[in-house]
Structure formats: C-alpha cells, structure tokens
Amino acid sequence: METIYGNLQGLKSSQLKQLQRLYHQRIPGDRITTPEFSQRLAAISTEVNQPVCAYINRRGQVIRVGVGTPRQTQIPPMELPRYGAERLSGIRCIATHLKPEPPNEAALTAMALQRLDALVVLNITGTGFTRRGGGATGYVKEAYLAHLIPQESRTLITSPAAFKVEDNQIQTPSWNISPPMGLDDLADQDLVDLVENLEAEFQREFIAQEVHADHDRVLIVGLMTSETTPLQFQDTLAELARLVDTAGGDVLQTIQQKRSRVHPQTVVGEGKVQEIALTAQTLGVNLVVFDRDLSPSQVRNLELQIGIRVVDRTEVILDIFAQRAQSRAGKLQVELAQLEYMQPRLAGRGRTMSRLGGGIGTRGPGETKLETERRAIGQRISRLQKEVTQLQAHRSRLRQRRQHREIPSVALVGYTNAGKSTLLNALTNAEVYTADQLFATLDPTTRRLVIPYGETNEHQEILITDTVGFIHELPASLMDAFRATLEEVTEADALLHLVDLSHPAWLRHIRSVREILAQMPITPGPALVIFNKIDQANSETLALAREEFPLAVFISASQRLGLETLRHRLAQLIEYAVDSR
Numbered sequence: 110m111e112t113i114y115g116n117l118q119g120l121k122s123s124q125l126k127q128l129q130r131l132y133h134q135r136i137p138g139d140r141i142t143t144p145e146f147s148q149r150l151a152a153i154s155t156e157v158n159q160p161v162c163a164y165i166n167r168r169g170q171v172i173r174v175g176v177g178t179p180r181q182t183q184i185p186p187m188e189l190p191r192y193g194a195e196r197l198s199g200i201r202c203i204a205t206h207l208k209p210e211p212p213n214e215a216a217l218t219a220m221a222l223q224r225l226d227a228l229v230v231l232n233i234t235g236t237g238f239t240r241r242g243g244g245a246t247g248y249v250k251e252a253y254l255a256h257l258i259p260q261e262s263r264t265l266i267t268s269p270a271a272f273k274v275e276d277n278q279i280q281t282p283s284w285n286i287s288p289p290m291g292l293d294d295l296a297d298q299d300l301v302d303l304v305e306n307l308e309a310e311f312q313r314e315f316i317a318q319e320v321h322a323d324h325d326r327v328l329i330v331g332l333m334t335s336e337t338t339p340l341q342f343q344d345t346l347a348e349l350a351r352l353v354d355t356a357g358g359d360v361l362q363t364i365q366q367k368r369s370r371v372h373p374q375t376v377v378g379e380g381k382v383q384e385i386a387l388t389a390q391t392l393g394v395n396l397v398v399f400d401r402d403l404s405p406s407q408v409r410n411l412e413l414q415i416g417i418r419v420v421d422r423t424e425v426i427l428d429i430f431a432q433r434a435q436s437r438a439g440k441l442q443v444e445l446a447q448l449e450y451m452q453p454r455l456a457g458r459g460r461t462m463s464r465l466g467g468g469i470g471t472r473g474p475g476e477t478k479l480e481t482e483r484r485a486i487g488q489r490i491s492r493l494q495k496e497v498t499q500l501q502a503h504r505s506r507l508r509q510r511r512q513h514r515e516i517p518s519v520a521l522v523g524y525t526n527a528g529k530s531t532l533l534n535a536l537t538n539a540e541v542y543t544a545d546q547l548f549a550t551l552d553p554t555t556r557r558l559v560i561p562y563g564e565t566n567e568h569q570e571i572l573i574t575d576t577v578g579f580i581h582e583l584p585a586s587l588m589d590a591f592r593a594t595l596e597e598v599t600e601a602d603a604l605l606h607l608v609d610l611s612h613p614a615w616l617r618h619i620r621s622v623r624e625i626l627a628q629m630p631i632t633p634g635p636a637l638v639i640f641n642k643i644d645q646a647n648s649e650t651l652a653l654a655r656e657e658f659p660l661a662v663f664i665s666a667s668q669r670l671g672l673e674t675l676r677h678r679l680a681q682l683i684e685y686a687v688d689s690r
Contacts, residue, residue: 186416259310525578
C-alpha cells in the first residue's frame, strides 16, 4: 500500500484512498504538471481542508504524497536519489496552498534543501467555482512556479527577505518565483529545457568554486553555551579550523549558535539544523564538523537531516593521529583509540552511510574494521589492549636500563604546535620532523643532551624526550590508548613545559596542559616553564608572561635565542629533581 506522509489525523478512509490514487497518476516527462492533475490535487486538498504535496520524478511518476506544507512533507536528504551542489535532485513538488499569496519562505527553503527541479504552489479557492447548472469545478485560483537561481545558489538564506518586483518577476536572494499564472500557462512550461539550463549553470558554478578534489569541503558548527566565554568560544573555533586544516580539509564556512544548553537530539536547535543543511548543499560541503563531542544518536539524527557526514572534534583529532602515526607502536595506539571511540557509534552506520569512502574520520589502520560486527570489534580491542600493555612493559624495561645507568631524563611537554620538536632539534641536532601544524609529530623521540653541571660546569649527559602534543580536552580514548607514550612523561625526572607565547590563548594552553598532567596516574616530576617564539610575541605579552611566571625561561627555538640560558636552567632543574628522588 502506498504511504501517505504528513498529518493524517482526522482523515476519512475515502480521503486516504483518494490520496493513494495519486500515486497511479502519470505526468508527461517534458511538462511540469497538467491542468487535470493540478485540479485533482486541489480538489482533494479542498476536501481535507489541508495543504497537499505531490512529489514527481523526471519520468512523470508520483513518488511521494504528503498532507501538509512542503516544509512538513519534504523528503529527507538521505532518501533523495541525487544530491549535490552541482545538480538538482530530479524531483519537483506540486503543492496546494490555502491562502492567496506567493510561496512563503518555509516552502522555498524546503525547495532549496531538497534541490528540487521546481516548486509549483497552487492557491486554491476553497469552494471551487460554480458550474452552469450546479456543481463545483476549477479549484485552483492561481499558480506560482519557483526554482533555484544558479548565479545566487551559494547564497545562504537566514532571514525572511521581502519580495520585490523586477521586470515582472518576484526575486529573492537565491530563487526565482514567477508572477501568478493560470494552469494552461503552467502546463506550457517546458520542464526539460528549464532543468537542463539550470543544471548546466550549476555545473559551471560548481567547477569554478570547487576546492581541491583530494580535500574535504568542511562546514564547522560551533555552539556557545552559558559555560563558555565569548573569547574561549572563538579560540575553540579557531583551533578547530586549524585541526581541520591539519587533517586535510578546507573550511568553507563556520556557523555559530548561542544556546543556554545543548539540544539533546541535535546539539543545535531545529532551525539551525535547517540552516546547516541549506548551507551545506549550497556550498557543496561534504563534511560537517561540530566543536564538541557528539553522542551516537546525535550523529545519526544530524546525518539524517543534513544528508552528509557529520563528525565531532574528537574524530578530527583521531584522523590527524592516524595520518601522523609512523612507528608500529604509534599505529597500534591510534587503531586502539579509533576503535574504542567508534565502537558505540557503529549502530546504524552501515545502513545509513558508509564510513569507508575516504576523507576526515575514515582513515587509519583500523578503518576496515569499523563496519564489522560489534563482537569482532570488541575482540580486536581486547587484543590491542594486550599489545599496548606489552608495549608499556617494553618501554618500562628500557627506562629501567637508563635509570640503572643513572642517566637523568627530561620530557618535553606542551600544547600541540608549541615547538617541542624544533627545540629538540635545536638542543641535540636531531632531525625530528617539524611543521607549523597541529600534532606534526606523534611518536616520542629520545636524544642525548650534554649540559653543564654544578659549579664547575662539568659536562653531564641527560636524555630528553619529545612527547606527543597536548590539546584542550584531550579525548579520553587517546589518553587511554597512548598511556604507553604518556608514561614517558610520568617516568621522567623532570619536565620542560614549552609554551607558544605568540598564540593569543597561551594562558589557556598552560591551564590545559596542567589539567592533563594532573589526570595522570603518577604525579610527574618538577617542571620548568619555557616560553617559546618570543620573536613573534608583542612587548605587552612578554611583560605579562614575565610578571605571571618570573621563574620561566624565554627562548626562540627556531632562531636559537636563549638556548644557553635554558641549558643552565635545565642543569639546575636536573640537580633539584635528582636530589628530590
């Protein structure tokens, strides 16, 4: 039995049968509609006293009938046969309207969200016109034809725009609405010619604006709640944009919303979800990234309504780690973190959207495991946990050997992109990969360093280790999976806490690193704060840092400024740490 969508409450069985019979109607392939079909739709709408919508494909088949407005009966993006910024969906909507007015913005936005070939709005009389000799006929008073405008298709509609008449056409920022017309004039409209011309323009515009094919086209969504200050919120969004860039995505736009609390189903409100969906399809976005962790049900709800992949901040970070992992130990820990994160999110992924298509959130050693049975995933996690435990034991034995030889050890810690690898290279002439990226290095690197020791300045050999960078709200799955790597921090005799002083949020970075260190099972050793990139910081920031952290060392690792002072302060730190054992 054919499904009727929308509000069916109060409808009689005879009325439902009339609606179901619409599925048996056929419209000529080159016509938008026919007068007969329009009048039949209007007659049913008059009888049920509600708007009725019929969705027709390019073969002229009615594929969906709904009771309600185009907004209330629209087809979810996931169910559309064709969906993309460079083309239309291949479906047109014939809708009735109970008031004598042009299509409203809700209906036009529904058209844009579904990328309909066309939207026809039939204003009905409510009673029909009286025939000679009695009876009613001709329920349609006037019709409007609307379609998207390719030249303005990328423009986001966020607020009602007043209709204005130009050259006998009613215009809005991204669609075109015809003047009112009769059914015969509507039937004369050539659908094939209209669609071919529109899609040719959409295709040209899409190619002109398309970003690199290997990159995800990303829309960032940020939610500011009462728990966050405006400055913290903007810092978070800027950092997320850097993360997306590091992962290989291109941020096309950022959408923000301020709410007192997170919406339990979709994080942001229903209207904002519609705005996200509209922006995504007009910009040709293929990935939406949220600035906070999403529950499995929130991801499914959002993907169903938006029609493209939705990931959260943690998934972007995991993807970066998957790209950066070079050693077997690094790949092992990344796979464990990905599987632990993805396990509760597997339900429904296979049915709604494959995660194996490539792009942010799909890479990594464990990507072929993500759509297997939950039991198999659990078994794989158990095996990886055992291997990480063995890795812990192996690294523990290496540390014990170093400690047996009584060589002091120092761990470099700090926020990601603070310059830890650059400093290690500057101090030890190591050749660790460095780049102005977040999480440029993932695997820990240990090198020997000779420093002056004691009042006689005798040379002493120490070991210095470059560790994985920290980040605000480091995902719990990474904390667990990288416990073997993070033990390099807790087992070190002392820490060098490196801070990027040129970053506007340097104070927040310090707090974030200290919070992560406080969560570690073993209290790390004494730490020396080192402010890096002083050559890029302004004088006010330098003065504030000196006032807040009078014992800190100020350097520029890339310019090799202040390194000699650092070596002497490092020697004092080691002496204090060894005496405190």
